Amino acid sequence: MLRILITIAALCFAGSAAAQDFPAVHHVTGVANHDVLNIRAEPSARADIVGSFGPHERGIEVVGLSPDRRWGLVRSGEGVGWSSMRYLTPQRTGSWQDGTQHLTCFGTEPFWSFNLFMPSNRAEFEDLGMGGFEVRSNAPHHNITRHPATMALRFNGARQGFAVIRQGVCSDGMSDRLFGLETQIYWQGAREGFSGCCTLTP
Known part of the structure; x- marks a missing residue:
């Protein structure tokens, strides 16, 4: 039930124009050196604590906001x-x-990973069937849409293909973690593509 509430809350926020700012990487500020920033089960100061961040922690990916x-x-x-x-x-x-932030995309069945080293146009794809190889994207001169927020990248080099990355609540299928970006990747000559999630943090 909690997971359903979390998903609904994130999707509610994703409907607004400001949602294009998320996901985004944040750091903790305003927390005393001897204290922590709590992570709670629900968006309420009375909800159970499920984890915490240190007072100077960085690289925290905020997937979306609560309705308020x-x-x-x-x-x-x-x-x-x-x-x-x-x-x-x-x-x-x-x-x-904007094509300037490193994205790490991944999926299961089969397991694969795709590192997009933006703002450069270098990218590395790896999966159990094809192995690993390097391609070049058209970043930062890629295509986007605003509503809904998407980004499309073309690739050439070792393989030719394209990827569409869109804002949306995404599950890795292996845990209860949620991500703020989902992707589909297609390689030329391959009938079946890849679906998965992306994160702004390595």
Whole structure:
């Protein structure tokens, strides 16, 4: 039931124009050196604590906001939870669509990973069947749409193909973790593509 509520809350926020700013990487601010920033099971100060961040922790990916925008959906170990946005500050300006942020995409059945080293156009794909190879994307001169927020990248080099990355609550299928970006990847000559999630944090 908690997972359903989390998903609904994140999707509610994803419907607004400001949702293009999420997911985004944040760091903890305003927490005393001897204290922690709690991660809670629901977006409420009365909800159970499921984890915590240190007072100087960085690289926290906020997937989306609660409807009142006071709480951010974050990952905690193999699960997810909510932290107060009062103590989370963006580590950089801009949007995940601007083609300047490293993206790590991955999926299961089969297991695969795709590292997009933006703002360069270098990318590395690896899966059990094809092995690993390097390609070049058209980033940062890629295509986007605003509503809904998507980004499309073309690849050439060792293989030719394209990927569409879109904002949406995504599960890795192996844990209770949620991600803020989902992707589909297609290689030329291959009838079946790959579906998975992407994160802004390595």
